[in-house]
Amino acid sequence: xxxxxxxxxxxxxxxxxxxxxxxxxxxxxxxxxxxxxxxxxxxxxxxxxxxxxxxxxxxxxxxxxxxxxxxxxxxxxxxxxxxxxxxxxxxxxxxxxxxxxxxxxxxxxxxxxxxxxxxxxxxxxxxxxxxxxxxxxxxxxxxxxxxxxxxxxxxxxxxxxxxxxxxxxxxxxxxxxxxxxxxxxxxxxxxxxxxxxxxxxxxxxxxxxxxxxxxxxxxxx
Amino acid sequence: xxxxxxxxxxxxxxxxxxxxxxxxxxxxxxxxxxxxxxxxxxxxxxxxxxxxxxxxxxxxxxxxxxxxxxxxxxxxxxxxxxxxxxxxxxxxxxxxxxxxxxxxxxxxxxxxxxxxxxxxxxxxxxxxxxxxxxxxxxxxxxxxxxxxxxxxxxxxxxxxxxxxxxxxxxxxxxxxxxxxxxxxxxxxxxxxxxxxxxxxxxxxxxxxxxxxxxxxxxxxx
Amino acid sequence: xxxxxxxxxxxxxxxxxxxxxxxxxxxxxxxxxxxxxxxxxxxxxxxxxxxxxxxxxxxxxxxxxxxxxxxxxxxxxxxxxxxxxxxxxxxxxxxxxxxxxxxxxxxxxxxxxxxxxxxxxxxxxxxxxxxxxxxxxxxxxxxxxxxxxxxxxxxxxxxxxxxxxxxxxxxxxxxxxxxxxxxxxxxxxxxxxxxxxxxxxxxxxxxxxxxxxxxxxxxxx
Numbered sequence: 064x065x066x067x068x069x070x071x072x073x074x075x076x077x078x079x080x081x082x083x084x085x086x087x088x089x090x091x092x093x094x095x096x097x098x099x100x101x102x103x104x105x106x107x108x109x110x111x112x113x114x115x116x117x118x119x120x121x122x123x124x125x126x127x128x129x130x131x132x133x134x135x136x137x138x139x140x141x142x143x144x145x146x147x148x149x150x151x152x153x154x155x156x157x158x159x160x161x162x163x164x165x166x167x168x169x170x171x172x173x174x175x176x177x178x179x180x181x182x183x184x185x186x187x188x189x190x191x192x193x194x195x196x197x198x199x200x201x202x203x204x205x206x207x208x209x210x211x212x213x214x215x216x217x218x219x220x221x222x223x224x225x226x227x228x229x230x231x232x233x234x235x236x237x238x239x240x241x242x243x244x245x246x247x248x249x250x251x252x253x254x255x256x257x258x259x260x261x262x263x264x265x266x267x268x269x270x271x272x273x274x275x276x277x278x279x280x281x282x283x284x
Numbered sequence: 285x286x287x288x289x290x291x292x293x294x295x296x297x298x299x300x301x302x303x304x305x306x307x308x309x310x311x312x313x314x315x316x317x318x319x320x321x322x323x324x325x326x327x328x329x330x331x332x333x334x335x336x337x338x339x340x341x342x343x344x345x346x347x348x349x350x351x352x353x354x355x356x357x358x359x360x361x362x363x364x365x366x367x368x369x370x371x372x373x374x375x376x377x378x379x380x381x382x383x384x385x386x387x388x389x390x391x392x393x394x395x396x397x398x399x400x401x402x403x404x405x406x407x408x409x410x411x412x413x414x415x416x417x418x419x420x421x422x423x424x425x426x427x428x429x430x431x432x433x434x435x436x437x438x439x440x441x442x443x444x445x446x447x448x449x450x451x452x453x454x455x456x457x458x459x460x461x462x463x464x465x466x467x468x469x470x471x472x473x474x475x476x477x478x479x480x481x482x483x484x485x486x487x488x489x490x491x492x493x494x495x496x497x498x499x500x501x502x503x504x505x
Numbered sequence: 506x507x508x509x510x511x512x513x514x515x516x517x518x519x520x521x522x523x524x525x526x527x528x529x530x531x532x533x534x535x536x537x538x539x540x541x542x543x544x545x546x547x548x549x550x551x552x553x554x555x556x557x558x559x560x561x562x563x564x565x566x567x568x569x570x571x572x573x574x575x576x577x578x579x580x581x582x583x584x585x586x587x588x589x590x591x592x593x594x595x596x597x598x599x600x601x602x603x604x605x606x607x608x609x610x611x612x613x614x615x616x617x618x619x620x621x622x623x624x625x626x627x628x629x630x631x632x633x634x635x636x637x638x639x640x641x642x643x644x645x646x647x648x649x650x651x652x653x654x655x656x657x658x659x660x661x662x663x664x665x666x667x668x669x670x671x672x673x674x675x676x677x678x679x680x681x682x683x684x685x686x687x688x689x690x691x692x693x694x695x696x697x698x699x700x701x702x703x704x705x706x707x708x709x710x711x712x713x714x715x716x717x718x719x720x721x722x723x724x725x726x
Contacts (some may be wrong), residue, residue: 082418083377083399090420097419099372107402133710151541156525158700162713165704178525181549181672195673197524198539199532230402231416255379262383268354271383303639304598304620311641318640320593328623451623452637479600483607489575492604 068223069113069241074139077111077227080248084255085227085234088247094240098233099216100148101172101191104180109229110170110189113238114143116222118208119154119175125205130159132209138167141226145213146175150193152200157182164188172226172233174215175200191228254279289444290334290462295360298332298448301469305476306448306455309468315461319454320437321369322393322412325401330450331391331410334459335364337443339429340375340396346426351380353430359388362447366434367396371414373421378403385409393447393454395436396421412449475500510665511555511683516581519553519669522690526697527669527676530689536682540675541658542590543614543633546622551671552612552631555680556585558664560650561596561617563589567647572601574651580609583668587655588617592635594642599624606630614668614675616657617642633670696721 077085082097089096115136119125136142142163146154155171157179163171170189176196177183183190210222218235220226225236236244257278261271298306303318310317336357340346357363363384367375376392378400384392391410397417398404404411431443439456441447446457457465478499482492519527524539531538557578561567578584584605588596597613599621605613612631618638619625625632652664660677662668667678678686699720703713 081400081402083374083420086399086418087420090423097417099417102416131710131714153525158697158704158713161701162704162710165707178528178673179523181523184672195544196539196541197528197673197676199525199529202532230405231399231418234418258379259382262379262386265386268352268383271379272352302621302623304595304641307620307639308641311644318638320638323637451626452620452639455639476600480603483600483604486607489573489604492600493573 082229082231082234084251087251088244096235098218104190108189111227112141112169113223114226115140116213117144119146119204120207125207128206129201141169142171144173149175153178154200160188250279250282253282303450303452303455305472308472309465312468317456319439325411329410332448333362333390334444335447336361337434338365340367340425341428349427350422362390363392365394370396374399375421381409471500471503474503524671524673524676526693529693530686538677540660546632550631553669554583554611555665556668557582558655559586561588561646562649570648571643583611584613586615591617595620596642602630692721692724695724
């Protein structure tokens, strides 16, 4: 898999969006992609890219396999790690953030926790998790699989699905719907821009909503 | 209702206080006004003003009514919104924060979540909630009532009650007790000032407490 | 008890470490010292020092004893307070932070909450707790004991145990093991430094781990 399975132009368009706009776009076609309980640990950062999925397991047979998948993560990808929500052991520290920065990863999202958060903040590396805890998962858990479907919060994420995250939270867009969701998002952006213009013009809230709806409809005509 | 139901002089006095001082003042007359589980989403901001109360409902009959109350919120008021603690759908985004700033609202408090928090932070608009989530409540919930009593955390808030919030949290003061609580607060301020002076003078903690108690008693004589 | 029960040279060595490195060192000798659910309230601060332990109780017989232990806390010590995880009443405010700064305490950790967090942030005083809440514990709880074992999260902390905390979280090292843990930590630091050098040199993750293990082994030889 190459990060290029999502075209550079498409990624560049997505980078201008927000988790809210993408969520509204997913709503429009009935897709559940809003990832609950996983929040930024480096406020002010955003990330966008295809998911490289990793599943950690507490099974003894997986011990010894810890973060060994990093060489396989393509440039521009997001490490999407499911540690089944465990908050009592970390799967990521600032050494891995340094590795990720040097190899051009877009960011990391963990259904679980990370550590050394001050180091990761110094690198300004996008990191989303349930929180931070210093106890290592090494010798406690191991990698069960990579590039198979995982869950993040209540969302199922497949390899290559687009993940987008900002200070509000994280969303996932199924690989096959990335282009379609982007087209819908353009209408939402037009709606929001029209709302902002109407507010700046001193309109009532009813007129603000009406201006937004009109701008969105104009684009989809 | 006008925000002026709380006099400008009284509001100016309250703005110098803190949630702790107001809480101690409420304690002194046995009023429960400390709002649990709702925290700042824009650290470093404070807000103070009369509550304009809004109740959201998941009932289908309310769908379509979303944020339409904004035109009725008076300048200087605080939007106090009960979404029954729902964290899976947002009732506020940065478009509404922009509207609120343009129309001079004092801030917003939500028993629930908001979205577009980076935009709200750019505006430095005071926003207190249980957290952030990007999924919209639009078409999922609607406004059931405005200007009726609501609950925020475990506190019942009536229209026109004073809400004060800072980085420690949020408190509510019943409308009829606003002046009385302010008078008590002046004694608490005197107590705290005396404690700080005693600490700076190198006193023992027992003497610090004694200096504080004396200053407070002097004021209430 | 004097804070000097931990030698100045040892403390100076510990101050260069992180909660992660200390946690790994504790793991190496099978000691549970990672304190869950208690996080920084003043991001960017670290603290390190011997614990002065305090137990609060809701028993009526303890009322009236509130923060009166402060005069007994030695310079350089950490106030380690167990309020049994209560989040609905505070045991610490910015007046106490000022006292702590003037008397040279290293910081405060609370299994419970604190208030006036903006004031404590202005002082840049290290404060770790479950969160913030403005309602005072005064006249609700009182000091049951000082300098007896307490629990912080799931960790038992004895008077004089070393507490270290940073943006990732807090750990405790039993008094009798402080020197031993430091020696192990030196190997972990060597391991991490070697990992960083290997990453900067463009090595694969397997070679990064190998370089780290080699550096650690070299030191323990």
